[in-house]
Amino acid sequence: MRRKAFSLLEACWETGCMAVSQTMTKSTAYDFEQVERTWQQRWEEQDLYRVDEDPSRPKYYCLEMFPYPSGRLHMGHVRNYSIGDVVARFKRMRGYNVLHPMGWDAFGLPAENAAIQHNIHPSKWTWENIDFMRRQLKRLGISYDWRREFASCHPDYYKWTQWLFLRFYERGLAYRKRASVNWCPNCATVLANEQVVQGRCERCDTEVTTRELEQWFFRITDYADRLLEDLDRLEGWPEKVKTMQRNWIGKSYGVEIHFPLQGRDGHLAVFTTRPDTIFGATYMVVAPEHPLVDTLIEDAPGKDEIRRFIEDVKKQDEIARTSEEGDKVGVFTGSYCINPFTGEPIPIWIGNYVLMGYGTGAIMAVPAHDQRDLDFARAYDLPVRVVIAPPEGEAPDAATMTEAYAEPGVMVNSGPFSGLPSQEGWQRIAEEIERRGMGRRRVQYRLRDWLISRQRYWGCPIPVVYCGHCGIVPVPDDELPVLLPEDVAFKPTGRSPLLDHAEFVQTTCPKCGGPAKRETDTMDTFVDSSWYFLRFADPHAADGPFGKEKADYWMPVDQYIGGVEHAILHLMYARFFQKVLADMGLSTAQEPFTNLLTQGMVLKDGAKMSKSKGNTVDADEIVAKYGADTARLFTLFTAPPERDLEWSDAGVEGASRFLNRVWRLVTELAAFLPGAAAGAQNGAAAGNGAALTEADRQMRRVIHRTVQRVTKDVEERFHFNTAISAIMELVNAFYQYKERGDAMNRAVVAEGLQKLVLLLAPFAPHLAEELWHRMGHEESVHLQPWPDFDPDVVRTEEIEIAVQINGRVRDRLVIDADASQEEMKAAALELERVRAAVEGREIVRIVAVPGRLVNIVVK
RNA sequence: GCCGGAGUGGCGGAAUGGCAGACGCGGGCGACUUAAAAUCGCUUGGGCAAACCCCGUGCGGGUUCGAGUCCCGCCUCCGGCACCA
Structure with a gap:
């Protein structure tokens, strides 16, 4: 009633x-509508989520990856920010001084595409999107300290991105070089290695080609070892992300060996992780781009044919070389080098499967113990020599083997080294090479330097000028920021409008005062997002990127939350920046993010929501129909955060x-x-x-x-x-x-x-x-x-426990919560159904687990 | 190919080696209502008419008094890397 x-x-x-x-x-x-609006207003009036440094309370920095202002929030955003808001609100109630900020990763290509397609300026487009999305975020009622909001495309922010670039430059961490780089014809710009996925542009899925260009790089390879080592200290990161970063950095130990050329001066340097197999090297392979190629083919009879081959490979290179494991092809150069251990001549080939960008761009091929070399050897009928035997069983037959033996074993056919375990032989041969001055042990990384130049308009200008006299001259600090001019014309040519902006390009050299030209490339937007978490600690700092005291109070981020798609790119660049900034004394933390939560995607009909598939759910509609609390609760309740969420x-x-x-x-x-x-x-x-x-x-x-x-x-x-x-x-x-x-x-x-x-x-x-x-x-x-x-x-006084016979539940028993095992056993044996089951059988043992169950084992 | 992660009712998902399927969705039944919706109860893995019972966490083995959970060998799906010498 x-x-x-x-x-x-x-x-x-x-x-x-x-x-x-x-x-x-x-x-x-x-009436969710009324309630939500009223409280959102009240909270804002009261500045409820405003936060300042407070040494008397423990701090907690909760951060969600800031979004690109693409136009509207999607459910993935809602999920991301709902997760973060639970953490922030919970920690606040737990007595922490919680920093929970939000801002905009606001430079990027979509703004320029919109400019071309809809004839709207990237700046206008971006700021309008920000206004719209900010309203959406406020409608969700996330507990941000909005006073700290900023957009990376604002001069107050990118001034400091430029300032940091100059500090990198001073430390030799930013440099310019001519290199073969990834080029996306659709985006009309170069890309970093990290932005090429299966030979395609990460952003637009266009096949990536290569170009020889002079570009700006960040020397992230200088930090390869620290980036790798410190992963071990990130106990609050998912193993999966750490593994991906380890693989990406790709550290391997090997030996650089110099093979003297036959009949001419000089040598061919190779990098190998298996010096113990050197007696099995039956040919050499150099990359088509290798600088020695011209010399090597000088006296070859079919020189023209070889050149044609090289050109073919380079062309194939653009399309297929990275995207699929195509057939291995190659051509003999006509030249030989000498195996320093056997003294015998070894033919030098050019092959498509050797990459200029890794190691020395040349290898010693040991077909018996490397599958790629074996494939090539079989294709061109090159000799195979077994020099490592399995510890047990028979050595493979060089004439018929189709699978290379790549594991360690016992050295054979290796002169004085025969009979040694291969791992020991590895060291002995390395020592011998060093002793004879023919090379040295060295560490090789897969990681390349970070290419940061972009031939695009809507990005942070690189603050340097080119002077006919003085060469590359950094823009002095007091002239920052180098402002992005607003009065530019957008044409669908793919050509950066900055190139045609005379006022921007024509300048004077800060050093000699003579005429000079500005750099027209802008920075990869990943540079912008590599330090924004520090800016949130002191978002209005005017005499530096951020104050050290404030940064040291808040950093590192205690909980970082975002999509796993950034596992390598953003998360590694940000770690790199944090380490450089720590080295510069600007911030103390060695790592930016103590704990990382990688949330799953929001799916509909089993697929990622996307406009092209037409399976999107609009966040606004859901909020309008059900309210923010419902939208949030749904994303939190339906699946644990790290898993994908089916709409x-x-x-x-x-x-x-x-x-x-x-x-x-x-x-x-x-x-x-x-x-x-x-x-x-x-x-x-x-x-x-x-x-x-x-x-x-x-x-x-x-x-x-x-x-x-x-x-x-x-x-x-x-x-x-x-x-x-x-x-x-x-x-x-x-x-x-x-x-x-x-x-x-x-x-x-x-x-x-x-x-x-x-x-x-x-x-x-x-x-x-x-x-x-x-x-x-x-x-x-x-x-x-x-x-x-x-x-x-x-605590309860009485609990119900299960009573099992041979591991199967046969009855239940209510008993004192703190009953002893003996009492439990006795009570269980009293049960009617237990007695029936036990009757006439032998009780082998009785297991009593307090609080859980009793298991009676009978025969 | 290599490295991760995951396979549990009709569905999303729960389960420090201890009663598999919490909670929600969907379904069924009932109450309220003239009726419906909403709401509030009860019920809901499969087999059997039902009881007892039997079978059930991708597949096959194993360890254990006891395995979704641990070990070995597979299968499928998802993600990452992929000529890295």
């Missing part, structure tokens, strides 16, 4: 609260239904409480009553147990889905309890409602805030301490 008095109207009357919708509706329906309209309905269920429960029960606030504040009152019935005690147990579960799930595991399901169970239990009507204990209800709303605050901040105020509180729920639980209340 339900009390009629459980009406919203009366709830408000009795509590005398000043809550929002009191004045606007008599219906019990939850479900029914799931959104479910989230909405739950919030309404909470709304009804709390508003109705609030009416039951006289002076709700007083009771709610006094949780202890619920505990000291001998007046508590069994049902009251049980309800209290559920309340405290829920606090325990939610705290654990959020704090230790970031499992928001199970945290929310625990809250759902509490609500279900409350509905059961509510059936008791007047028999309910008011102190228990008050305590339960209070804790429920507090638990809900990080997940559904608007609803929680509204209910909190309706319960008679004046201060924001988001400023309250996180609820605690009493372990004594959680």
